[in-house]
Amino acid sequence: MSPDQHHLTAGIDPGSSAVKVAIVRSRAGQDPEILATTMQRIRRRYVHKVVEAAFDEACLKAGVKAGDFDYIASTGDGDAVARRTGHFYSMTTHARGSLFLDQEARAVLDIGALHARAIRFDHRGKVLGHRMTSQCASGSGQFLENIARYLGVPLEEVGKLSEEARKPEGVSSICAVLAETDVINMVSRGISTSDILKGIHLSIAGRLVRLLRAIRAEGVVLLSGGLAADTGLLAAIREVLNDDRTKKRFHAKVEIRTDPDSILAGALGAALVAAYRYEQLERMGRLEVVA
Amino acid sequence: MLRSLVTTPAEPSEQAADPAATLLSQATALVEDQGLKAVAEWKARHPGGLAIGHMPIYVPRPLIEALGCLPVAIYGGGDQVDIIRGDSYFQSYICHIPRSTIELGLAGSYDILDGMLFPSICDVIRNMSGMWQLLFPDRYAAYVDLPQNFSPEVGGKFYRHELERIASELAKRGALTLDPAALRRSIEAENKRREAIARIDEVRRTEPWRVRASEAYVMVRAGGQLPAAEHTAMLEEFLEKVGERESRPMDNVRVVLVGSFCEQPPIDLIRTLEKAGCDIIDDDFLLGFRFIEGAIPLEEGGDPLEALVRAYLERGVATASRYIGEEEKGAALVEKVRHCSADGVVFAAASFCDPALLDQPMLEAALDKAAIPFTSFKFAENTGQFQVIREQAGAFSDSVKLWGATK
Numbered sequence: 001m002s003p004d005q006h007h008l009t010a011g012i013d014p015g016s017s018a019v020k021v022a023i024v025r026s027r028a029g030q031d032p033e034i035l036a037t038t039m040q041r042i043r044r045r046y047v048h049k050v051v052e053a054a055f056d057e058a059c060l061k062a063g064v065k066a067g068d069f070d071y072i073a074s075t076g077d078g079d080a081v082a083r084r085t086g087h088f089y090s091m092t093t094h095a096r097g098s099l100f101l102d103q104e105a106r107a108v109l110d111i112g113a114l115h116a117r118a119i120r121f122d123h124r125g126k127v128l129g130h131r132m133t134s135q136c137a138s139g140s141g142q143f144l145e146n147i148a149r150y151l152g153v154p155l156e157e158v159g160k161l162s163e164e165a166r167k168p169e170g171v172s173s174i175c176a177v178l179a180e181t182d183v184i185n186m187v188s189r190g191i192s193t194s195d196i197l198k199g200i201h202l203s204i205a206g207r208l209v210r211l212l213r214a215i216r217a218e219g220v221v222l223l224s225g226g227l228a229a230d231t232g233l234l235a236a237i238r239e240v241l242n243d244d245r246t247k248k249r250f251h252a253k254v255e256i257r258t259d260p261d262s263i264l265a266g267a268l269g270a271a272l273v274a275a276y277r278y279e280q281l282e283r284m285g286r287l288e289v290v291a
Numbered sequence: 292m293l294r295s296l297v298t299t300p301a302e303p304s305e306q307a308a309d310p311a312a313t314l315l316s317q318a319t320a321l322v323e324d325q326g327l328k329a330v331a332e333w334k335a336r337h338p339g340g341l342a343i344g345h346m347p348i349y350v351p352r353p354l355i356e357a358l359g360c361l362p363v364a365i366y367g368g369g370d371q372v373d374i375i376r377g378d379s380y381f382q383s384y385i386c387h388i389p390r391s392t393i394e395l396g397l398a399g400s401y402d403i404l405d406g407m408l409f410p411s412i413c414d415v416i417r418n419m420s421g422m423w424q425l426l427f428p429d430r431y432a433a434y435v436d437l438p439q440n441f442s443p444e445v446g447g448k449f450y451r452h453e454l455e456r457i458a459s460e461l462a463k464r465g466a467l468t469l470d471p472a473a474l475r476r477s478i479e480a481e482n483k484r485r486e487a488i489a490r491i492d493e494v495r496r497t498e499p500w501r502v503r504a505s506e507a508y509v510m511v512r513a514g515g516q517l518p519a520a521e522h523t524a525m526l527e528e529f530l531e532k533v534g535e536r537e538s539r540p541m542d543n544v545r546v547v548l549v550g551s552f553c554e555q556p557p558i559d560l561i562r563t564l565e566k567a568g569c570d571i572i573d574d575d576f577l578l579g580f581r582f583i584e585g586a587i588p589l590e591e592g593g594d595p596l597e598a599l600v601r602a603y604l605e606r607g608v609a610t611a612s613r614y615i616g617e618e619e620k621g622a623a624l625v626e627k628v629r630h631c632s633a634d635g636v637v638f639a640a641a642s643f644c645d646p647a648l649l650d651q652p653m654l655e656a657a658l659d660k661a662a663i664p665f666t667s668f669k670f671a672e673n674t675g676q677f678q679v680i681r682e683q684a685g686a687f688s689d690s691v692k693l694w695g696a697t698k
Binding site for chain 2: 071078079084085086087088089090091092126127130132273276277280281288289290
């Protein structure tokens, strides 16, 4: 790519509860420029339609047209993105997106609506190892959303309330159904909402820290996904990591960080990986696959 | 007993727009038909005709058709059958296909069949032939001893004798007597089918976005219970319809899949690999239809039975159930990868499949030497959870696409 040339790429990340889109302009020798990002909740709508709506919104913000793109990459539920040029797995895109958001990050904890996963990567964003929670939803955003609904707490207040807890109550970290039963018992025992939420945050944090240990994470770890903005969860993870018992088991020092755009890490990563891939195809003389 | 096979239906609007949708639905119905309705219909149209089931991998189907019989490929119960009685006939540390086949046999699903052939794949299938004879003593059951000596004087003579034995045993049960002219016609029909399959494979290689491996799989497998001519017509129509598709290229990784020649993976596993960004441009699924490379050569005025024998001896593919030199199989795989311009190899063998898993280290060594990336996993025909495979295939696909064979 010559210095005056640029590539326009998009990353589209249909998740379980929201569709995220990022549009990136890349120039040789320069940092990529994020032209626009959008997120639309699915809310029982047909996911293909949400993808199109979110993409159109992002294009409008960026001042570009659908036909201007060199490469449109999907991640997450790729089948929902009819206009994709290629698909990249969410491990790859969250790693790349996290590296973009924090150059010092060498691992990411991606906590989505249905799963949580820990991914370790190198300075290029190449995935070196990963672990994921098992089938149970007790370490996921959907579970926390359900509990917040049962407790009558708006999602945006969950973090703040959790941070006000004085005597958090332990809940099951194995099974979402058992955890929900625990919560019902706590409500009937008159446990405060703050203490219940903190107990849930600590339970989720315990699972996430075990994932980090399993991938031998060290240094800066970025939170991504829908729960990255939950300050209560962030505080709980830090608390678990600072616990003496965890320190004894952990092989290295870990610093947890988050970013205001963490929820967009997958979409950003997809757009950035798309730019890299496009240049690679260009070098290999294989642009026919993206024509 | 039966569970739903289809877990990822196409969107209705997508299906309506796809010119090949109707054909794919018909083929899927044939694949899912554990009760072998198509065989019953064939028998109704051919009074007195015998339906002869056969296990994977290779059985000379033209010979059976020449005897006025319908060869019926049996691939076990897939993910549609819960094993209850089948488990009591086999130890736990073997593959799944014999259990589900016995289960279906005992449940009466194969009552329509007049006989079963068990080609030499491995010890498990050999034992199964004996078990079948004990369980169904009133029906024909035979072990087809495919020779592992490929010289015409030794393996050739033996194999010819084996084919004549089967023909004469079936004739005693009501099949037609082996007639060279009929055999020639059935070989010609089989060659046309092979040509149609080869054309589909070529489209997959050159335009993988036009025909997905999962679609080609369904179309080819549907022919397991059809006469060659009927299947060929179906495949040719499919080729015509996919030519009308308005599809476009995708930036996927091109892979060759190896190891699924006998027990077949669930279709959703193939779709999982596709969703993970892999274009499976070559594979050894349903290997029987492609076991002989190219056409079975028929010489003018020559002996068609000898043509069948020579094709087996000289044109067999390099696969785990053929005892050929170690390096030969590795070299053949590397050559296939290069011929297809594939980016890597996916080893997908059935759990406890001795032939596949014993060959795999040799094949991996050849790929390592040629710097061709690969990944491997195991499955069972009734595997229902694909998350781990999806993770692995996705990581492999991205790794190959973005980083090539580099560490």
